[in-house]
Every structure is written in structure tokens, then in C-alpha cells.
Amino acid sequence: MTPLRNDRFLRALARQPVDRTPIWIMRQAGRYLPEYRATRARAGNFMALCQNPELACEVTLQPLDRFALDAAILFSDILTIPDAMGLGLSFAEGEGPRFAHPIRSKADIDRLGVLDPEAELHYVPAAVRTIREALDGRVPLIGFSGSPWTLVTYMVEGGTSKSFSRAKGLLYSDPDAAHRLLTVVADSVTAYLNAQVAAGAQALMIFDTWGGVLNPALYREFSLAYMQRIVEGLVREADGRAVPIVLFTKGGGTWLEDMAATGCDGVGLDWTTDISTARQRVGDRVALQGNLDPCTLYAPAERIRDEVAKVLAGFGSRPGHVFNLGHGIHPDIDPAHVQVLVDAVHELSTPYHTGS
Amino acid sequence: MTPLRNDRFLRALARQPVDRTPIWIMRQAGRYLPEYRATRARAGNFMALCQNPELACEVTLQPLDRFALDAAILFSDILTIPDAMGLGLSFAEGEGPRFAHPIRSKADIDRLGVLDPEAELHYVPAAVRTIREALDGRVPLIGFSGSPWTLVTYMVEGGTSKSFSRAKGLLYSDPDAAHRLLTVVADSVTAYLNAQVAAGAQALMIFDTWGGVLNPALYREFSLAYMQRIVEGLVREADGRAVPIVLFTKGGGTWLEDMAATGCDGVGLDWTTDISTARQRVGDRVALQGNLDPCTLYAPAERIRDEVAKVLAGFGSRPGHVFNLGHGIHPDIDPAHVQVLVDAVHELSTPYHTGS
DSSP states (O other), X not given: OOOOSOOHHHHHHTTOOOSXXXXXXXXXXXXXXXXXHHHHHHHSSHHHHHHOXXXXXXXXXXXXXXXXXXXXXXXOOTTHHHIIIIIOEEEETTTEEEESXXXXXXXXXXXXXXXXXXXXXXXXXXXXXXXXXXXXXXXXXXXXXEOHHHHHHHHHHSBOOSSOHHHHHHHHHOHHHHHHHHHHHHHHHHHHHHHXXXXXOOEEEEEETTGGGSOHHXXXXXXXXXXXXXXXXXXXXXXXXXXXXXXXXXXXXGGHHHHHTTTOSEEEOOTTSOHHHHHHHXXXXXXXXXXXXXXXXXXXXXXXXHHHHHHHHHHOSSSOEEEEESSOOOTTOOHHHHHHHHHHHHHHHGGGGTTO | OOOOSOOHHHHHHTTOOOSSOOBOOTTOSSTTSHHHHHHXXXXXXXXXXXXXHHHHHHHHHHHHHHSOOSOEEOOXXXXXXXXXXXXXXXXXXXXXXXXXXXXXXXXXXXTOOOOOHHHHSTHHHHHHHHHHHHXXXXXXXXXXXXXXXXXXXXXXXXXXXXXXXXXXXXXXXXXXXXXXXXXXXXXXXXXXXXXXXXHTOOEEEEEETTGXXXXXXXXXXXXXXXXXXXXXXSOOXXXXXXXXXXXXXXXXXXXXXXXXXXXXXXXXXXTTSOHHHXXXXXXXXXXXXXXXXXXXXXXXXXXXXXXXXXXXXXXXXSSOXXXXXXXXXXXXXXXXXXXXXXXXXXXXXXXXXXXX
């Protein structure tokens, strides 16, 4: 493999010194870019784009061609796993994901088996291989998955939800069945992420989009415990280099210490927690990734720079910060504002790394 | 006025001893009750129900006739204020609220004036008077409003939102205009709540449903500051008795100390914060209201009792706890499970108040 020419992102996750704070952006390959919309139109629909390694590679690289980002992230969707399990994923325009065969009974749960990603989700490792080759050492490639709990919410609800009545109802009314379901999903996620690493992913991220809808006890029992199970089952090295893993629970600001104790390398922060407070709470155990409010990018350039400066000052000068938004970039953001953001992070972070 | 026969709720908010922990339930008058659905059908639609004092009174009292609840809450909607300001509220079935004339420019903001509730929202104080008379001293009546920030999200977005791009975008791109808008809304809320007290409301609650989507700095500047402005402008006594005010920011678990410092009497907790942690953090400065996960009510009776026991044990034996869910009750909850909840709170809380 070509040697990595920009390893700021991996160094920051290893809490090693860097020359400036690395930045990548959740959903950096996405609808706010006209070139993404053009490729998606060519693909026909969103899942066709995910399932075509050449096109997935094309959109993965698009933001890197515009902005000096320090990492690429595999273009895919968190719902590939339940789709491969036979739940029948579709996306109605403007309506979010739908499963034709949601989990509605114990029999539905007992029918599920642990996924073999190379056999049943071949297009994902194939995309990783294609992207890794196309990157040719520019920046590291991040692989990812949804958290077991987050996947289970979609599998049980049949789509997005406001109250999560069915999924949370299952935790309260039949915790044993919930544990069986989460176990098979977690073991599938472990196999899926290991397949991504085998195919060339150099870092991993788990998106726990819906962990924050649980109370503290349920979060630990039904979301965090399964992310820990995955962390413990991952191959943590490839090509002689550590493969770091970042956990991100949206709305999980009160559980950062618990997340840091799983053995992960980094914890993602949404924008509702001050990064200075977060850093005090987790100390040097893990790196932190985040946490600019995505809506900051609606502001004029000067305000964006001010908000970037606040996040950088909040983290301070120790190693271990990966700059990011606190959630995915909104589709109506002007790409020129992303340019302001990336430039501001690189320029304003340099003084924090002087002498390193 | 008839003397109050059950003042547990008011005593708990005043951090005074009670014989058992009082309970009421957010959205206790609502769709989970067949008798509510029948009255609503008679009214024709949701806003017609809110605007008819006799029918609003009828649904307000329905849950009290079923369950030994310790407070009634005015049946109304948080969006009455922007509707009275001319934004044109409607509810499409299953779609949530819509404003025909959302706030989209500075001119739209400058056109708004502080509301005169008795003139422009006469049906609300009229409902309060009708309900207060019908209650005849059974339990205290809670009046309420949405927080200024929460109302502004709907006014600017034109309805519900997932990302709050427009409303948060306004805070970042034109904070001066946002402050002008929030000021006129906050002063309208103050007048509205004072009109409810004048009409007979014995306690007040402010629902900050969307404060939790802000980062800490924006929350303090654009949501909390305006709730504090309201608290400072309220009439805090009626009929020779204190009228307590409870603030509830959904997703505001990290800001409890700030909320407690506004001068309010109680802070509402959603289910994502342990009430034991919350109590340690706010000490005896305020009462706490909450915080059972609404999805607990999908569980069998024994599990509901266990979860009630955990919340009661988490708060412990000092005065100052009002039991509630951490959010509104879901429409598909079995009323028999609510009976289990209310019985459990009364029975299991008694030991914590022995000797008081």
C-alpha cells in the first residue's frame, strides 16, 4: 500500500502531536455539494449509489477535491446491515428510510443470523478497496457502522420515529428478546467493521444516533454495552498501524466517561456539550471529535471563524482533538461556508500546536 | 374561592413536607383516553377544542375522574400565542402544527406587538375560570406557556422541524433580529401567564421543548435568558398563596444549575438525567419534577412499579419532588398502565415521607 501522506487524523486519535488540528465533516460527501447531487442523479437513487463501488468512490472523493480535509469517510448508509438481513430497505423521496419487513415478533428475531459481510454485503468492502486505491495515500479512510441500538430502532420501528415507542417498548416489555436481537446485530456489526478494515479502512466510527433517547440505565444496558462488545471484537491494527475507533452517541453528553471507558480511541461530541467541559471529564483517556453546531454554517464568515475559535480554545493545546461538526452537515449549506470553516480550523489551530 | 382540599403539589414545589409524593402527568388530558377522543370528535378539531372553554374544561377534568392525580393542567396548546399574533395556526391530521404566515423577514418581526391576552386570547383565561370553578378545590390548576425560544422555532420554521435550520440560522446570522423577536414573544408570554393567574391558575409551567437543540452558549443567551425575563415579570402570588413556576427544557439535563438560578420554584427533568444526580446538582434551591421515561408505560405492571421505585429512591426523602413523566404520555398507552403508575407513586412514596 502507498504510504499515508497526511496522518494528522490518525495521530490526533492516538493523542500524538500534530502541526494543526485535523478536520473532517460528518456527511462531507453529501447533498450540499452540487457534484454529489449530479452523481446521485446518475446512480438513479440513494441505495444504487451506495451499492456501486465506483460511484461510491467518486462521491467519497468529491469533498477532498474541494477542501483540505484530513480524512475521507466511506460513502454508505448505516442501514445496509438490516437490509442485508432481509428487512427490505427503501428510501421514499423526502421521507427517510422504510423497511418492508420490520421486526415485530420473537419469531422475527429468531430468524436473524449473524451476517457474513463479504458474502452478503460484498459491495461495501468492494467500495472500501476502490476508495482506498483511489485515495492513494492522500488521507486516511474511515469505515463506519450504526450502533446496534440505533440499527435496532429502525429494524423495530420500520423507519424513523419521534417517540421510539416500539423499540423502547421492547426494552421495557421484553428485555430478553431485546438482548437477543442486539447480540445478533452487534456481532454482525463487528464482522462488518472487521471486513472494512480487511478491505483497507484505516479508522472506524460507530454512529449511535439514537442512544440519546434512552435513560441512563437503558443506555448502558442496551446501547453502550453492545458498542463495548464490538470494540472488544475488532481487529485494531492493519498494515502495522493502529486502527482507531471513535464512538459517537448523539445526545450522549452526560455519558462521556462511560463511553471513554469502553476501550475506544475517540469519543464524538454533539454541539450541546462544551468541549472544554468534555475534555475535563474524559481527561487524556480518549481523543475528542467535534463539536461545532452544524447551524453555525448558516452564519457569515466572521461568525463562523469566531465559533471555530471558541471550539479550538475550549479544547486547548493538548493533543487529541479532531475537529468536526456536532452532527452531519445540512443539505442547504453553501459550500463556500465550508471553505471558511476548513480554512479557519487550519489557520486558527496552528498556534495550539506550536512546538509540537 | 373554595379552599384547596389537596395541596400536595403546591407544598412539594415549596419544598414543604407532604404525606406522599404528588403526581401529575404531562398530557394527562389526551389521546390515550377514549373519553378525550370522544370530546375531541364532538369539538370537530383540536383548535376548536382549545377555543371552547366548556369542552376544554371537560377534557381537563377527565383524567382526574379516572386517577388520583394531584394537579390539573389547563387544556390548551403552546401555539396559541403565535396564532393570536396572526401567524395562522392549523393542524393537519397526523402532521403537526403549520403556520400559514411564518416569520421570514425583519419586517415580519417588526410587525409583531406584545399581546393583550384578555383581548386577543380571551378563550384561554375563560377556560381557566371555567376549570377553576369546576375543580371546586379538588386539586390545584396549572397554567402554562411554551418558552419564547420554543415558540420562535415554530414561528420561524412554520411548523415542526428536525434540524431547526431556519430558527438556529437566525440566531447565528442575525442575533439582533432574533433578540427583538424573542423580546416581543417573552413579554407576550409574561402577559399571557399573568392573565392565567388572574383567571385562577395556581401554578405555572413553561415548556421549553426545543431548548435542548441549542449549544450551551446559545441556550443561555436565547432560551434561558428569556425564561428568566418571564420569571421576573410574573405575579408570584394569588389568593394569599404563592404561585410557583416550573421550567422544563427537554434535553436540558446539562443546564439544570442555570435553570435553578433563574428564580423559578421547580425544574422539570426529562428521563435522560438520573434524578439522583439532578438533585445533587441543584441541591435544595428548587423542587424537581419528573422523570419517568414515558415508554416505561409499555411495560407490564411489575416493571412499571420497579421503575417508579427507582425514581423515588433516586430523589430520596427530602421534600421537593413532584412525580411526572419525563415527557408527555404517548397516545397509545393503555390507561390501565397509568392506574398502575399513579397507585405505585402514592404507595411507594409514603415511606419517604414518614414523620413529615
